[in-house]
Amino acid sequence: MPTFWKFKGRSGRRGRSLDVFRYLFQSDAGNATRPYTVRLTGWRPGLRKISLTDALVEFGELPVTEAKHMVDRLLTGATVEIIVRGTYPPEGVVRTLQEIGAVVRSDVLPEPSY
Numbered sequence: 001m002p003t004f005w006k007f008k009g010r011s012g013r014r015g016r017s018l019d020v021f022r023y024l025f026q027s028d029a030g031n032a033t034r035p036y037t038v039r040l041t042g043w044r045p046g047l048r049k050i051s052l053t054d055a056l057v058e059f060g061e062l063p064v065t066e067a068k069h070m071v072d073r074l075l076t077g078a079t080v081e082i083i084v085r086g087t088y089p090p091e092g093v094v095r096t097l098q099e100i101g102a103v104v105r106s107d108v109l110p111e112p113s114y
Contacts (some may be wrong), residue, residue, distance in 0.1 A: 034084055035084065036083070038059070038090075038105075039079060039106070040070075040082075042102075044074065051100045059093050074102070
């Protein structure tokens with residue numbers, strides 16, 4: 001069994017999707033990619049709600065409460081958008097969120113100015 005399957009998530013449980021993502025795709029901070037928007041448009045039966053909350057915290061650099069509210073809005077049928085900054089490649093983020101059970105669309109857009 002590969003060693004990355006032995007990693008544990010923040011909660012102490014085996015959070016395989018995020019840990020595998022970190023192992024395979026995360027590079028050093030010097031290779032930061034341009035910020036992009038990931039749009040969650042729905043969910044499939046079997047969605048892992050807690051794993052999705054953890055993923056939004058990780059990829060969107062959101063507080064846990066805000067990520068939980070976003071997941072709850074997604075479950076009620078709303079579209080949710082997160083801005084991903086840092087070294088996460090769009091393909092890896094989309095693939096991870098789809099494995100968790102979300103219906104995802106990725107748009108590489110410039111970061112909005114507030």
